[in-house]
Structures are given as C-alpha cells and as structure tokens.
Amino acid sequence: MSVSPPSVSIERPDQVTAAAPAPEPAPRRVRPSIGRRIALFGPLALFILFTLAPFYWMLLYAVTPTNHQGLLPWPITGEHFAAAWNNLGFAFLFRNSTLVAGSTLVITVVLALAAGYALARFEFKGKKALVLALLCTQFVPGVVLLIPLFQIFKRLSLIDNLLSLVIADTVFQIPLAAVLMAGFIRNIPVNLEEAAMVDGCSRLRAFGAIMLPLLRPAIVATGSFAFIGSWNNFLFALMFMNNQHNFTIPVGLANLIGEYNVDYGALAAGGVLAAVPLVIIFAFVQKFLVQGLTAGAVKG
Amino acid sequence: MTAGQGRLGRVPRRRWTAGAAAVSAAMLLMAGCSSGGSAGGSGSGGTVTINFWDDNGGVRTPAWQKIIADFEKQNPNIKVNYVGVGAKDIEQKYNTAIAGGSPPDVGMVSSQYLASLVAQKALAPLDDKYSSSPLNGKIDNAMIKSARSDAPDGKLYLVPMTTTLDTLYYRTDLFKKAGLGEPKTWDDFFKDAKQLTNSGSNQFGFTLRGGPGGTLQLLDDILYYAAPKSFFDAQGNATIGSPDAAKVVDEMASLYRNGETPKADINNGYQQMVSEFDQGEAAMMQHNLGSYADHMKALGASKFAGVSMPIGPSGTPVQVFPGDNGPAVFAKSAHQDAAWKFAEFAGSATEDGYWNQQAQQIPANTDAQNQAWVKKNAAMQNTLQRLDDPKAIVIEDPHYLPDFGNIMDVDMAPLWQKVLDGSMSSQAFVTKWAQEFTTAEKNYKSHNGG
Numbered sequence: 001m002s003v004s005p006p007s008v009s010i011e012r013p014d015q016v017t018a019a020a021p022a023p024e025p026a027p028r029r030v031r032p033s034i035g036r037r038i039a040l041f042g043p044l045a046l047f048i049l050f051t052l053a054p055f056y057w058m059l060l061y062a063v064t065p066t067n068h069q070g071l072l073p074w075p076i077t078g079e080h081f082a083a084a085w086n087n088l089g090f091a092f093l094f095r096n097s098t099l100v101a102g103s104t105l106v107i108t109v110v111l112a113l114a115a116g117y118a119l120a121r122f123e124f125k126g127k128k129a130l131v132l133a134l135l136c137t138q139f140v141p142g143v144v145l146l147i148p149l150f151q152i153f154k155r156l157s158l159i160d161n162l163l164s165l166v167i168a169d170t171v172f173q174i175p176l177a178a179v180l181m182a183g184f185i186r187n188i189p190v191n192l193e194e195a196a197m198v199d200g201c202s203r204l205r206a207f208g209a210i211m212l213p214l215l216r217p218a219i220v221a222t223g224s225f226a227f228i229g230s231w232n233n234f235l236f237a238l239m240f241m242n243n244q245h246n247f248t249i250p251v252g253l254a255n256l257i258g259e260y261n262v263d264y265g266a267l268a269a270g271g272v273l274a275a276v277p278l279v280i281i282f283a284f285v286q287k288f289l290v291q292g293l294t295a296g297a298v299k300g
Numbered sequence: 301m302t303a304g305q306g307r308l309g310r311v312p313r314r315r316w317t318a319g320a321a322a323v324s325a326a327m328l329l330m331a332g333c334s335s336g337g338s339a340g341g342s343g344s345g346g347t348v349t350i351n352f353w354d355d356n357g358g359v360r361t362p363a364w365q366k367i368i369a370d371f372e373k374q375n376p377n378i379k380v381n382y383v384g385v386g387a388k389d390i391e392q393k394y395n396t397a398i399a400g401g402s403p404p405d406v407g408m409v410s411s412q413y414l415a416s417l418v419a420q421k422a423l424a425p426l427d428d429k430y431s432s433s434p435l436n437g438k439i440d441n442a443m444i445k446s447a448r449s450d451a452p453d454g455k456l457y458l459v460p461m462t463t464t465l466d467t468l469y470y471r472t473d474l475f476k477k478a479g480l481g482e483p484k485t486w487d488d489f490f491k492d493a494k495q496l497t498n499s500g501s502n503q504f505g506f507t508l509r510g511g512p513g514g515t516l517q518l519l520d521d522i523l524y525y526a527a528p529k530s531f532f533d534a535q536g537n538a539t540i541g542s543p544d545a546a547k548v549v550d551e552m553a554s555l556y557r558n559g560e561t562p563k564a565d566i567n568n569g570y571q572q573m574v575s576e577f578d579q580g581e582a583a584m585m586q587h588n589l590g591s592y593a594d595h596m597k598a599l600g601a602s603k604f605a606g607v608s609m610p611i612g613p614s615g616t617p618v619q620v621f622p623g624d625n626g627p628a629v630f631a632k633s634a635h636q637d638a639a640w641k642f643a644e645f646a647g648s649a650t651e652d653g654y655w656n657q658q659a660q661q662i663p664a665n666t667d668a669q670n671q672a673w674v675k676k677n678a679a680m681q682n683t684l685q686r687l688d689d690p691k692a693i694v695i696e697d698p699h700y701l702p703d704f705g706n707i708m709d710v711d712m713a714p715l716w717q718k719v720l721d722g723s724m725s726s727q728a729f730v731t732k733w734a735q736e737f738t739t740a741e742k743n744y745k746s747h748n749g750g
Contacts, residue, residue: 154402239392242404
C-alpha cells in the first residue's frame with residue numbers, strides 16, 4: 001500500500017503577490033524634457049559617432065571601388081576582399097593568427113588559473129614581491145626583449161615556427177592574467193571550497209566543481225585579453241617569422257603599406273576580415289566579459 | 301555518499317589530464333605547423349635554398365615573384381625563399397636578425413641604412429665579384445659611386461638596381477589656362493604658386509609637406525636653391541646654414557603663411573599631398589618619380605607633367621641624389637655564391653628593367669635605361685637628363701650618418717612646423733640644422749676615420 005506523501009505547496013513570492021489585493025496603479029511616467037534628453041543622449045550619440053566613424057570609414061573603403069568619393073557605400077564591390085584574400089594570402093594569415101591566438105588563449109588561461117589560485121589562496125614568502133614583479137613586467141615593452149627572445153628561439157630552432165609566437169605572446173599575457181585571476185579568485189569566499197572539502201572533495205576537485213563555474217566570467221575576461229593581445233601582436237610575428245606562409249594578419253596588413261603606394265581598399269578589406277572573428281567572439285562573451293571586468297574592477 | 305565521494309575523486313583527475321594533454325597537443329601541433337629554421341640550406345640533389353628579403357614587400361611582391369621564377373628556371377639548383385617586409389619595418393628586421401645571428405642570404409638594402417649594416421659587419425663586400433661580372437660597366441656610374449660612398453670603408457656592398465629622383469609635378473591644364481609655362485627656376489615657381497592660388501575656390505598654387513617626410517624635401521629644396529658644391533665643406537661644416545638656405549626656407553614658409561598652400565599642409569604627409577594634387581586642389585607638388593604612376597592613374601598624361609627641380613639664383617642646375625637600392629649579400633650566408641648569382645641576375649638589364657617598369661623608378665642598368673618604357677616616361681627622361689648634365693652639381697644627402705634620421709625626424713621636423721607657423725625664424729632654423737649635421741659628421745668621422 002503506497003502512501004502518497006502529503007502535498008506541500010510553497011508559494012513563490014510572485015504567486016503570493018498575485019493573490020494579494022491589486023496594487024495601486026503605477027505612477028504615470030513623466031517623459032523627460034527635450035533638454036534633459038539632449039543632455040542624456042547627446043554625449044552618448046557623440047561617443048557612438050567617434051567610436052563607430054573609423055569603422056564605417058574602413059567598411060566604406062572595403063566595399064566601394066578605388067577612387068570612390070562620397071560617404072554612401074554605393075556602388076558596392078567585392079574586389080578588395082578578393083584582392084586581400086587572394087593576393088595577400090589571407091587564408092594563410094588567418095589560419096596562422098587563429099592558431100597562435102587560440103593557443104595563447106588556452107595556455108594563458110590554464111596557467112593564469114593556477115598562478116592566480118596560488119596568489120589568492122596561499123601565503124608564502126615573497127608573495128608581495130612576486131605580485132609586484134608580475135605587475136612590473138607590464139612596463140617592459142616587447143621590443144626590449146626582442147633580441148634575447150630571438151636568440152633563445154634560435155637556440156631552440158623555433159625561429160620561423162609559430163610555436164615561438166605562442167610562447168612569446170603567452171609570456172607577455174600571463175603576468176596580467178594571473179594578477180587579474182587572483183583578484184577574481186579572492187572574491188569567491190574560501191568557505192565554499194572548504195565546505196566542498198569537508199564533504200570529501202580534494203582541493204583539485206573543489207576547484208573544478210565549485211570554483212571553475214564561478215570563475216567563468218573571469219576566464220572569459222582574461223581569455224579575451226590574451227586572445228586580442230596575441231591576435232594584434234605585430235612585432236613578434238614580423239621578427240620571428242622568415243617565411244611568407246608563417247606571417248600573421250597584422251604583418252600581412254602592414255605589407256600593404258608600401259613606400260610610395262598604399263592599397264587602401266585591400267587594407268580596409270583586410271581590416272574588416274581581421275575584425276570579424278573578434279566581433280563574433282565579443283558578441284558571444286560580452287555578458288561574461290562585463291561581469292568579469294566589473295567583479296575584477298570593483299572588488300579586486 | 302561514499303560512492304559519490306569515490307566518483308568525485310576520480311573524474312577530475314581524468315579531466316585535468318585530458319586538459320593538459322589537449323594543451324600539449326595544441327603546442328605540438330603548432331610546432332609541426334610551420335617549417336623550422338630560417339637559414340637557407342642545401343636540399344636533396346644538391347639544391348640550395350637561399351632566403352631573400354624584399355625591403356618593400358606587398359605592392360612589389362608580384363614583380364619579385366616573376367624575377368624569382370625566371371631565376372629558378374635558369375638555375376634549377378637554386379631555390380629562392382621570398383620574404384616581403386614592409387618598407388618601414390625592414391631596418392628593424394635586419395637589425396634583429398643580425399643581432400640574433402640569423403640574417404638572410406641576400407636582401408634588398410637601401411642607402412639610408414647601408415652604413416649601419418656595414419658597421420655591424422653584416423654585409424659581404426662585392427668589389428671582386430662585381431669586377432669580374434658581366435654587370436661591370438653596365439651599372440650607372442653615379443649609382444655605383446653613390447653605393448661606394450655610402451659605405452664607411454668605400455667598398456661596394458650592394459648591386460645598385462634602382463633609384464628615384466626629385467621631381468616637380470605641375471598641372472599642365474591649370475598652367476595653360478593661366479598662360480604660364482614650365483616652372484624652370486625658383487623665381488618661376490614662387491610666382492606661379494602665387495598666381496595659381498584662388499583660396500576662395502579652394503585652389504592653391506602648391507601643396508607643401510609640413511608633416512612626415514617634410515624635412516627631407518625641404519633639405520633638398522635648400523640644395524637645389526643654394527647650389528653648394530658639396531653637403532660639407534673641407535672643414536666638415538654643413539653648407540646648409542647659408543643666407544641662401546634661409547631665404548628658400550623663408551619663401552617656402554611664406555607660401556604657407558600667405559595661403560598659397562592649404563592650411564592643413566602643416567601636417568601633410570605623402571598621402572595627403574598626393575591626394576591634394578591629384579584631386580585638383582593644388583597646382584604643383586614636389587616628390588619623386590615614385591608617385592608618377594599615381595598621378596597618371598588619377599589625372600592622365602594630358603593634365604600633368606613632371607620636371608626636374610627648379611634652378612636657383614646662381615643658375616647652376618643641381619641634382620640631389622637620394623642613394624641607391626639593390627640586393628646585398630649577407631656575410632653570414634652559407635651560400636654566398638648562390639646569393640651573388642641571384643643579386644647579379646636581378647641587376648641584369650632584363651630583370652632590372654622589368655622591376656623598374658613595375659615600380660616606375662630609374663633602372664641602374666644602363667641598357668635598361670634605354671628601354672622603350674623609359675623613353676616614354678617624360679618625367680624620368682627629364683630627371684635623367686639633369687643627372688647626366690655635365691654642368692649639374694650632383695649632391696647626396698648624408699644618409700650614411702647614423703644620426704641622419706634623428707636629425708630629420710626628431711629634431712628638425714617640429715622646428716620646421718614652428719617656422720611654418722611663424723614662431724621661429726628661417727635663419728635660426730637653418731643655422732641649427734647645419735650645426736646638427738656638422739656635429740653628426742664630426743662624430744661619424746671620429747668613429748670611422750677620415
């Protein structure tokens with residue numbers, strides 16, 4: 001004989017509200033005056049204009065024929081995209097940039113998680129000095145380390161090898177990523193991990209099961225920085241690669257600027273093609289990025 | 301709960317191992333994705349691969365690809381790995397590769413940084429190879445002389461392949477309409493600029509380069525106007541501080557201050573200047589033969605002409621020689637003979653002519669200078685005549701000075717803008733300019749002898 005459990009009904013707050021007497025009508029929305037609207041939207045419109053105008057300019061050059069005059073993108077042509085893709089070897093450039101930036105992202109995030117966790121959760125001798133040293137690396141421009149890096153990669157036979165770019169880019173991305181990640185991790189109460197460990201989790205398991213999901217915005221934020229930094233890196237790709245087929249997008253685009261001639265159409269089309277992956281990535285991760293940056297900025 | 305704990309303990313280790321393996325695999329993939337090592341090498345069957353760096357990659361790449369294809373056809377045992385590098389970045393790439401011990405076998409080198417490469421002992425002297433080459437006697441004398449004088453030790457380190465000379469472009473249609481002839485002297489130039497200005501209808505007599513590269517053009521203007529016999533006198537003092545030098549600087553600045561050039565010209569670089577001329581805003585423009593093709597494309601042959609720079613009050617024609625550009629063999633190359641063979645091939649009449657036809661520059665090979673396309677280019681003919689004129693003074697800017705770029709771009713460019721806006725006198729400007737060059741020359745000589 002089965003006994004059906006007693007039915008327990010817990011009303012959700014919205015249901016409670018629905019059952020309550022009708023609320024008083026909401027106060028009428030007062031439309032802001034024209035002056036207030038101008039004060040509110042004027043600066044925003046100006047900001048958007050300044051931000052988007054260069055992109056519009058780039059798009060205009062990319063889709064209109066050479067020597068086109070006027071601000072409207074008409075007539076439209078695909079010749080510049082064809083020139084960028086075929087003459088410039090954009091397929092190679094794109095593949096190389098994706099491989100380098102993607103690998104840099106993965107390695108940077110993995111190492112930054114480990115380093116950031118150690119900085120946030122453990123006390124050890126010289127911790128402050130280490131954080132300071134990590135931050136100080138941000139003051140060192142890449143060009144200063146160019147020749148030492150070149151010589152190291154040469155000894156490792158990594159000149160003209162994309163792996164050298166992944167290593168160099170990762171080296172430059174890790175310090176900031178680790179410090180940022182430490183800030184994010186510090187904001188997550190240690191009690192959560194301790195509770196998991198009391199329930200039998202190892203530290204690694206607690207990190208994987210409890211911390212990682214909470215760190216998703218942080219991973220997106222640091223990963224985005226690493227990807228963009230690597231995607232846009234021009235200097236290392238120019239210096240460490242000695243084969244046309246190993247160049248990345250920034251080097252390919254720079255080659256369109258000749259001593260006396262600049263192919264603005266192909267340059268703009270290449271710029272559009274280079275921006276597409278970044279725009280797509282940002283469209284998907286913007287929610288996490290804002291969360292991550294806010295958390296890091298306010299509580300870090 | 302116990303079972304759960306056991307599961308919890310096993311799974312993450314696998315995940316982390318999988319993650320680490322994925323990262324390692326990605327790195328290994330990267331390592332395998334590209335060819336290792338930059339130096340050229342010997343392949344199977346005695347084939348040698350040489351690395352060739354082009355110093356103006358991009359627009360010039362197709363021309364080089366054709367030359368390389370021709371070369372490889374004639375020399376099936378030599379493969380050329382072409383690397384195109386942007387004009388602005390090549391010097392840094394050379395310097396990094398030299399410091400890192402991995403320069404190319406052969407690369408296009410320009411007079412502007414030849415001295416710096418020679419000082420680093422990065423280039424192989426080519427005098428012996430050149431003297432026994434079929435090219436000997438076929439390269440323009442002025443260019444060979446310039447290539448030697450640009451090296452601190454006077455040796456030949458590059459095979460001159462091309463140069464370009466200063467040109468005054470003017471709108472023949474606007475000149476004809478105003479009843480004016482070709483501007484042959486500086487007096488003509490300044491008068492024509494005034495007459496052709498109608499700022500109300502956005503028409504200016506001249507477009508002036510006040511921004512990037514502006515001081516280089518101004519320096520040449522001083523030499524064309526003042527016509528000194530050499531850049532430095534016997535005591536090593538720069539000759540560009542004379543009253544004549546101050547006068548031409550003042551006249552050029554007056555063009556700007558009197559509204560005979562557009563107001564924005566104070567920041568003009570090359571592109572803005574070309575755009576103003578090609579769109580009909582300016583009636584005259586000073587550049588070199590490198591922009592001839594752009595004007596031809598934008599205006600057509602009937603609306604513009606390119607002539608040698610005007611002659612100054614002394615009546616002596618001057619041709620400022622900007623230096624050479626050509627392939628140089630690197631001292632560390634393990635395949636010097638193959639590298640030389642390629643340099644020699646690129647300097648031959650057929651290939652040099654073809655390359656310069658694409659670039660619309662002056663070929664160094666004298667046989668190539670007689671090709672039909674050179675004869676058709678009126679601006680090139682005009683400047684070549686000046687170069688060959690026995691009465692003309694041929695003078696070269698001191699590109700060999702390590703401080704040349706700093707003096708021009710860092711020290712003097714902001715002061716040139718001060719002269720343009722009237723906050724510095726022309727005489728003070730040229731005096732300082734001359735002092736800087738004099739000091740740089742003395743430093744250079746104390747380090748390199750002479």
